[in-house]
Structure formats: structure tokens, C-alpha cells
Amino acid sequence: MTRTRARLALIGFIAATGAAACTPTVRLQVDPIQIYAKLDADIRVRLDKELQDLLVENPNLF
Structure with a gap:
């Protein structure tokens, strides 16, 4: 029996x-x-355009 267990x-x-x-x-x-x-450059162009549009819509903003 121990041989079988060992195997x-x-x-x-x-x-x-x-x-x-x-x-x-x-x-x-x-x-x-x-x-x-x-x-x-791309971000500045977009911001400049948005700012111009905003100033056209609201001329008394500043």
C-alpha cells in the first residue's frame, strides 16, 4: 500500500x-x-473670433 501511495x-x-x-x-x-x-495659434484665432462676435452683439460690454 505504501508503494502505491509513493507512486x-x-x-x-x-x-x-x-x-x-x-x-x-x-x-x-x-x-x-x-x-x-x-x-x-488655433486657440487664439478661435478666441479672437468669438471675442469679435461678442463685441458685435454687445457693443457696450466694456
């Missing part, structure tokens, strides 16, 4: 070791993205 334990150990060796590894690497944009 079952050995088979279980081999199976567990084999299962642990086959676990997949997933690696995700994301490189930094560099974005060069000039937004300042």
Missing part, C-alpha cells in the same frame, strides 16, 4: 511540475508616443 505521489509531483512549466507568459510593452502639435 501516486511521484506521478502527482511530476504532473504538477509539468503543468507549472507550461504556464503561458504574456508581456505587454508600450513605447511612449511623442506628439508634436502647435495648438496655441
